[in-house]
Amino acid sequence: MSTRVTTGMLSQRVLADLHRVNERMVRSQTQISSGKAIQRPSDDPFGTSRAMVLRENLDGVEQFQRNVEDARGWQDAAESAMTRMSDAVQRTRELVIQGSNGSADQSARDAIAQEIDELAESLKEFANASYKDQYIFGGVRTDAPPYGQTPAGDVSQAQPGPVARQIGPGVSVAINVDLGAVLGNGAGDDRLLHVLRDIATHLRTGDGAALRTTDLERLDAGFATLLDARALNGARSNRLDAALGRLAELEEASIAQLSATEDVDIAEALIGFSSQQAAYQAALKAGANIVQSSLMDFLR
């Protein structure tokens, strides 16, 4: 079909073409200046959804990192408290050997018993360690110290139960150790406090045989439970370190993917922009020539 091109059509078409090129230029310009390929969901619905997932992941990773840092602070506090408990138990052992020795007289044994009582109190003091205002050996009762500071306070107030931190998507890890199973309630359970109180009694009563045999064995057994608790804590620290490493990798990967999804490829965008500019200038030039010329210019 041969088209009869009229004057109105010409100017309309020139304007429509200019408008189209202009629109593309504005879009490129926005992308370049914002650095984002996706301004609104309709620019790329699938990409938007993907970017939202990645952004969410990234936000989660940052929170998990904070959680892991918090868990590590907690475990460091527990480790240092348990280290000092170990020292105290070691010291107790030395004193038991010293006191069970026949060469020590009763007054010396009384002095030793006195020191053992002090050590028992310090064990409880270490067990009352706190991190960020939370008693770390209180089980889920983190708002009250597990032990009182008199022999009457030997009964553990701890409420056994897990205190956990989320360290990954759907992954949480318990961070507290049950120290009640190590220190006990001071009587009737053969745990460390009970053993220490017994030792003090045996020293005062001069029961050297009990000191030399059962007390030492019970002390060693109690010490073993403390070491087990430390080992558990240490293993968890390793797990937290590993989690931190994994989170760092996840963060890096998420950032890279997010950037690939929603950031604009500047080089590509600039090249596109330049060619659009060239097209715009060409359209302007051609349009100006077409719209201006008319048969009237040539008729006399």
Add this chain to the structure above:
Amino acid sequence: MPISSFYGLQTSLRGLLAQQRALDVSGHNIANANTPGFSRQEALMTASPAYVVPAATATGAGAHLGTGVDVIQYRRVRDQFLDLQYRAQASRLGYESARSEQLDRVEVALAEPSENGIASQLAAFWDAWSDVANAPQDMAARTALVEQGNTVGESFKTVIGQLELVAAQASEEYTRLAGAGGEVDMIARELAALNTTISKFVSAGDSPNDLYDRRDLLVDQLSKLGRVSVTDSTDGMIEIAFGDAAEPIVSDGTVNWPQPLADPDGRLGALRDVFKPGGSVEQYREALDGVAGGLVEAVNTLHRSGGADFFAVTPGDEAASLRVAVTPQGVVAGASGFAGDNAIALEMAKLRGNAGIDGAYRSFVARVGTEVRQAHTQEANAQALSDAVDGRRQSISGVSLDEEMSNLIRFQRGYQASSRAMSTMDEMLDVLINRTGRVGL
């Protein structure tokens, strides 16, 4: 009977007059080159009825001697079929461009992707639960959680408010266009008035070209607002059906508007699809209610295992009514009630990225994005088709100034030649009248 000596003068006169009329038409076309809806006109010339030379004459008996030219009609150059096509496309373009406009506003209201959208607020809400899990007895963390819960509610409410605004404004525009005294009404009234005027001319045997143009332009405008169908009536009048209105809105000289519409197509159709029950805004609202409902359900179920509901909502209007129902003291971190028990807070934090909450919101955003994108594509398609039909119509009916310039020259020359023919006759008669029989004077 011989042929009159003055015969040729009359023939030339007809030529002069006809060329002059044609020049007038070109002048009219040029003057209206930029008038919207104008169709170019042309003077239709035809040879006037020939003079049959009688049998008794000396020469050329029975021959048909030309008598010159007559302008029999001023024709309006227009293709009615292209008008039909154009109006169908104009209705579609009216629909698609209005839809695209309205959905754009919904998309902007979502403010995604950004730091302020619902997605970011939800992420911050899960963060706040994690912080409570890390320090369950810390009142600052609990207060921050309650605040963040309310902020999530505010974000939902803001988006719902924007959606309602879009619907309200669409409804308002619809009423302004389709109501009594609105644009449809005005166009219908002018069309009825034009019908009456046109019928007077047509019954007198005239062809009111410029009134036809004006009427066609009005029908074009109407077709952008809704589907239009035109039926010819008597005396050049037309009957116009609009959208799915039961009665024709213009019938000869009478107007029947407003009438109820259900699916009018065109701009009105798109506006209606936004605010009508079950329309876009209501669907989006329901989707958001679903997301908010999923959030409330999941959080409250966990929270109830150790206390009261965390969120309070009005059923059926979840998104707009979402708010936190507990005080910071009332936030339940663990079911046992011990200060360090964070089991519930941990479970809450694990809801992050949940398919029924964050996932549902994400698919909602993607759905809006897809629909807006489709609307843009449809609009571009409709625009291209409408431009193409309009181009073809322009190609037939539009004024080409170059063409009119060459016509001017053509008819000017025709006029000059006719007057030259008349001068020649005049000189011939001069010889006959003033010089014949004056031998020797």
